[in-house]
Amino acid sequence: MSRHILDTSPSVSDEVRKTTCYMCACRCGINVHLKDGKIRYIEGNKDHPVNQGVLCAKGSAGIMQHYAPSRLSQPLKRVGERGEGKFEPISWDEALEMATSWLQPIYKKDPKKLAFFTGRDQSQGLTGWWAQQFGTQNFAAHGGFCSVNMAAAGIYTMGGAFWEFGSPDWERTKLFMIFGVAEDHDSNPIKMGLSRLKERNVKTIAVNPVRTGYNAIADEWVGIRPGTDGLFVMSLIHQLIAAGRVDIDYLIRYTNAPYLVIRNEGGADDGLFARDKDGQPLIWDRKKAKAVSASTKQISPAMQGEFDLGKGVKAVPVFQLLAEKYADDSFSPDNVAQKTGISADQIRAIADQLAHTAFEEEIVIKRKWTDMKGETHDKIIGRPVAMHAMRGISAHSNGFQTCRAIHLLQILLGSVECPGGFRFKPTYPKPSSAHPAPGKPAGAGKPLSGPPLGYLHEPEQLLVDDKGTPLRIDKAYSWEAPFSAHGLMHMVISNAFAGDPYPVDVLFMYMANMSWNSSMNSRGVMDMLTAKTEDGDYVIPKIIYSDAYSSEMVAFADLILPDTTYLERHDCISLLDRPICEADAVADSIRWPVMEPDRDVKGFQSVLLAIGAKLGLPGMVDETGKPLYADYADYIINHQRKPGIGPLAGFRGADGTKSGRGEPNPNQIQAYIDNGGFWIEEIPEEAKFYKHANEAYQDWAVEMGFYDSPQPVTFQLWLEPLAKFQLAAKGHGNMQPPDHLRQRIIDCFDPLPSWYAPFEGDLLADEAAYPYHAITQRPAAMYHSWGSQNAWLRQIHTSNPLYVPGPICDELGLVDDDWVWVSSHHGKIKVQMKRTDAVNAQTMWTWNAIGKRKGAWALSADAPEATKGFLLNHLIHELLPGSDDGLRWSNSDPITGQAAWYDLRVNIEKAEAGDGQSQPDFSQQDNQGSVSDAELRYGQEWSK
Numbered sequence: 001m002s003r004h005i006l007d008t009s010p011s012v013s014d015e016v017r018k019t020t021c022y023m024c025a026c027r028c029g030i031n032v033h034l035k036d037g038k039i040r041y042i043e044g045n046k047d048h049p050v051n052q053g054v055l056c057a058k059g060s061a062g063i064m065q066h067y068a069p070s071r072l073s074q075p076l077k078r079v080g081e082r083g084e085g086k087f088e089p090i091s092w093d094e095a096l097e098m099a100t101s102w103l104q105p106i107y108k109k110d111p112k113k114l115a116f117f118t119g120r121d122q123s124q125g126l127t128g129w130w131a132q133q134f135g136t137q138n139f140a141a142h143g144g145f146c147s148v149n150m151a152a153a154g155i156y157t158m159g160g161a162f163w164e165f166g167s168p169d170w171e172r173t174k175l176f177m178i179f180g181v182a183e184d185h186d187s188n189p190i191k192m193g194l195s196r197l198k199e200r201n202v203k204t205i206a207v208n209p210v211r212t213g214y215n216a217i218a219d220e221w222v223g224i225r226p227g228t229d230g231l232f233v234m235s236l237i238h239q240l241i242a243a244g245r246v247d248i249d250y251l252i253r254y255t256n257a258p259y260l261v262i263r264n265e266g267g268a269d270d271g272l273f274a275r276d277k278d279g280q281p282l283i284w285d286r287k288k289a290k291a292v293s294a295s296t297k298q299i300s301p302a303m304q305g306e307f308d309l310g311k312g313v314k315a316v317p318v319f320q321l322l323a324e325k326y327a328d329d330s331f332s333p334d335n336v337a338q339k340t341g342i343s344a345d346q347i348r349a350i351a352d353q354l355a356h357t358a359f360e361e362e363i364v365i366k367r368k369w370t371d372m373k374g375e376t377h378d379k380i381i382g383r384p385v386a387m388h389a390m391r392g393i394s395a396h397s398n399g400f401q402t403c404r405a406i407h408l409l410q411i412l413l414g415s416v417e418c419p420g421g422f423r424f425k426p427t428y429p430k431p432s433s434a435h436p437a438p439g440k441p442a443g444a445g446k447p448l449s450g451p452p453l454g455y456l457h458e459p460e461q462l463l464v465d466d467k468g469t470p471l472r473i474d475k476a477y478s479w480e481a482p483f484s485a486h487g488l489m490h491m492v493i494s495n496a497f498a499g500d501p502y503p504v505d506v507l508f509m510y511m512a513n514m515s516w517n518s519s520m521n522s523r524g525v526m527d528m529l530t531a532k533t534e535d536g537d538y539v540i541p542k543i544i545y546s547d548a549y550s551s552e553m554v555a556f557a558d559l560i561l562p563d564t565t566y567l568e569r570h571d572c573i574s575l576l577d578r579p580i581c582e583a584d585a586v587a588d589s590i591r592w593p594v595m596e597p598d599r600d601v602k603g604f605q606s607v608l609l610a611i612g613a614k615l616g617l618p619g620m621v622d623e624t625g626k627p628l629y630a631d632y633a634d635y636i637i638n639h640q641r642k643p644g645i646g647p648l649a650g651f652r653g654a655d656g657t658k659s660g661r662g663e664p665n666p667n668q669i670q671a672y673i674d675n676g677g678f679w680i681e682e683i684p685e686e687a688k689f690y691k692h693a694n695e696a697y698q699d700w701a702v703e704m705g706f707y708d709s710p711q712p713v714t715f716q717l718w719l720e721p722l723a724k725f726q727l728a729a730k731g732h733g734n735m736q737p738p739d740h741l742r743q744r745i746i747d748c749f750d751p752l753p754s755w756y757a758p759f760e761g762d763l764l765a766d767e768a769a770y771p772y773h774a775i776t777q778r779p780a781a782m783y784h785s786w787g788s789q790n791a792w793l794r795q796i797h798t799s800n801p802l803y804v805p806g807p808i809c810d811e812l813g814l815v816d817d818d819w820v821w822v823s824s825h826h827g828k829i830k831v832q833m834k835r836t837d838a839v840n841a842q843t844m845w846t847w848n849a850i851g852k853r854k855g856a857w858a859l860s861a862d863a864p865e866a867t868k869g870f871l872l873n874h875l876i877h878e879l880l881p882g883s884d885d886g887l888r889w890s891n892s893d894p895i896t897g898q899a900a901w902y903d904l905r906v907n908i909e910k911a912e913a914g915d916g917q918s919q920p921d922f923s924q925q926d927n928q929g930s931v932s933d934a935e936l937r938y939g940q941e942w943s944k
């Protein structure tokens, strides 16, 4: 029996160390209290911009994460068969040598044979750069199966999206709408914001099929049917347009609503902007009765009408196209009510409230500011309607267009980047054109032409070869998913297994539980990871995996690189990656080893740099081949992406007095530690609003190094890049999609936000056989699979029932704790259920990622997570049901490749309780490399 005692004395701590939480993606500041060299407790950092002292259940339970028995303790080499979980401890020298010997031949010969994918990685500034320097285009983090639709739709439409890109103006808003959010991503700030709204008696409208979490405390709940949010939003737009309740002045100033779009049915320029000889979009000036460049000062733009531009070219303003589209009766509340499950009266009432709040309750701040045309204004108008949306909207095959529709609604109300509305956080807004296009391979031993992930704008930027074959293993940036800004991680293993478009030699993953809750078709993925060729070799030849804990994925790797806990390593929450800024301030932060590891583990980022140096990757070694960085901390301080710009923006310059730009400061990390683990600097007063069009903000952003020249944003209501892909699908241009994808591109790539039925339901041979939807919600107390192994958080949720709507229970005679079979076109699971009426009547749901495989995460085999817990993943396939052309497509959004988790359609029937074990039930995994199989109790001895 192993024994370990945590300090239980009531005396105060010896020392407090301030760092950044990693118990979810939110990145709050925490004070870690130490006593006798052990963590005594964790509290929120009151000075920190993200949480201002607020700490959630997950954050305080970080102590149990740090001491978790499932922590990996040393590098491991597989000795049994893959999946058996049999390993032999090896030294770090041996582990690094092994990794390098597998990667070196690939680097020298064919870098794309390395597929390097990371999960909830908060160091993509490093990991993406490492992949670029290695020369493999096969890199992404987990965004493609999380919320890429939200991020990509926001960047393409207005230069930023929700969460890390911007936030509601909690202090001034007078009406708040939240879509598709249970408890995810922006965790503590949303809770704090909602309390501010409650204090001020501000109404919240929550749109979500399930009424839990934020939806449960909302003033009005819209229990929408999954996948129909776009239709609901377009119906609101229909109402606003019909009533003339849109902010025309705002649309003229800040959007492409007045731009002229060529109308030339069947022509190669149909749907493109009419442009002058310098390539500037044209606007029709009513006073001059002619087309002028959009950048011309003092014009009176026409918003309606068709104009003759000479030589037979006819064009209409974007606003006219928009009004024509959404005025259509198909978007009327009466016509969308049945599909969305929302009454026409409720839709009409919400549209009225939006318009009333935006226009009758406007906010005026008297403050001088100058726009990008050099015109000075003496006031700032606020339209106090704020919105927030996240994964529930995003994770559908129609998610990109739905996310765009929400942004269109915000913009029509004039509520973006103004007092009381939605406000960008630096370094956003940044137009999609200011982001690099995805880097292309440059040959063996050479870096990619740019970062592996980026934003493309025309077919010529696709990552496909001369025959149109995808260049990436996940087929991102191919005709199958052209705008896939975060890659398609959910397709990597199945494509590598199928050798489509080619096989890989090494699969290298970090913090991604791909053999369990992070994959669709988890059983199939396990089979793919263990499949062998006729010669007896694994189809995926080598798998390197790094994680801090013995997750289900560990058993499937050949080499394990054990990571530290988040309290034992350096990290930077960088402006080069996903910053923690506020609407009024720029900020970044660090993690640092507030505890020294007591095991033979190393921070993954340091290990990655060490492997890079051993491979001799450019930027990681000097001209003599010596490593440039001793470890990740050294990289954080000394790496410069370009002169003066490094991973951390604060305390730069030799003496630490510079912000944004400045030479490396050898004491930078200590300066962060001394400052509480973060750095923050206020945006100048005159630069705080209308950042997309504010001269003072743009100048300040250049000074800070966000970009090298001003990057104002014109909000793209009409997204011309989509029109270019539609034109290609209609046969125009040199870059042509494969024939079988043409109609899908024409149908889905509408330059104005559009709605189409989610693919899974649409492609079922018999849709009526699966009449219900099934979705997951993230519990407030847990963050993916990490949480459900945590000794404290497990006391909140130990298993996850399937919540079934009351009318279905009545029909099937179900009562609480009955067992049911749930089936989809792909599989069948047996689970325990509970009745609920706080849900859309056609939707059942469960908590995300509670179910565990027996033996994993150092939990006992009879832990409720493994006996009663379950995953919906077994019902979801990475491929859609067969289509008319006989082909099966990835279960993704056709524009971005976002994994369409929430398109799942199911049926349900009563089951016998049997042995009380949820199905499928997999064999027990070995407890691979965990520090202990003992139970962890705070304040008591560890005991079996």
Ligand code: SF4
Residues within 6 Å of the ligand: 021, 022, 023, 024, 025, 026, 027, 028, 051, 054, 055, 056, 057, 058, 059, 060, 187, 188
């Ligand atoms: S919201 Fe997330 S980052 Fe903040 S304290 Fe909770 S777990 Fe930690």
